[in-house]
């Protein structure tokens with residue numbers, strides 16, 4: 001049998017062989033393996049059990065196929081580099097992500113800076129999530145990361161902290177899009193504290209078992225799978241616990257089109273287009289958009305009693 005040259009092995013093939021290994025191996029072996037491929041994990045830290053529904057190779061909890069690595073890394077929204085999705089990857093290729101620190105502060109008992117070494121020590125786990133962009137397309141992405149709640153626990157939020165505010169790096173020399181004065185930089189996002197503490201909410205540091213590429217928000221970005229993709233703020237340098245609801249980049253840019261919550265909701269149209277269906281990148285037929293992007297069982301209770309038309 002002919003050997004495939006290493007240079008021709010795709011990230012998907014590598015990923016699938018690793019995944020087979022992870023699914024088949026014991027929890028301890030899995031965490032050791034993850035350290036071996038560059039994502040540090042303390043050997044003794046407990047590995048979260050894989051939900052059986054996720055154990056199916058290469059698909060999410062609904063059985064939807066993973067979007068290819070090439071697509072995930074060459075069809076991006078990252079306005080700091082370009083408004084053109086296909087050109088973000090090349091414009092971002094020399095983006096400097098080392099050294100990197102995230103300053104975590106505001107209404108907390110123990111404000112501190114985290115370097116990437118500190119952050120990679122949080123138990124890394126795989127989460128296969130659907131990403132639903134507000135522009136009505138979607139992808140299925142195998143992230144590596146850890147629950148944001150683990151980071152927040154370290155700084156001890158005070159009782160008057162109600163929201164979490166996230167901020168992307170401001171560096172127009174490296175990020176040409178930040179010279180565009182139409183937008184107010186840096187990119188800012190926010191979550192209610194209970195949303196931020198929810199187990200589905202992660203800080204992602206990798207995808208397809210590899211470190212996050214710059215175009216996807218290296219070295220660390222937020223992923224909130226039941227909300228529109230724009231809540232997933234990239235290349236984060238600052239996280240603050242605050243009392244007032246933060247004004248996000250999109251709320252400032254187009255206040256009548258984007259609200260704070262941005263929960264995926266097929267029943268609430270964007271003022272300029274319907275949100276009832278979406279195009280899975282790589283597929284032809286449109287799919288129905290699911291309430292909370294299909295994560296309603298886990299998150300709907302966060303919004304009981306709220307009018308989701310008003311709180312869009």
Ligand SMILES: Nc1nc2c(c(=O)[nH]1)N[C@H]1C(S)=C(S)[C@@H](COP(=O)(O)O)O[C@H]1N2
Nearest residue numbers: 076077078079168187216229230232233234
């Ligand atoms: N800093 C920053 N974060 C951002 C954006 C951006 O322009 N700047 N775009 C958002 C939008 S609209 C989407 S859909 C997702 C896209 O993530 P991806 O390119 O990794 O698929 O990133 C979000 N995070």
Ligand SMILES: [Mo]
Nearest residue numbers: 133134229230
């Ligand atoms: Mo988006």
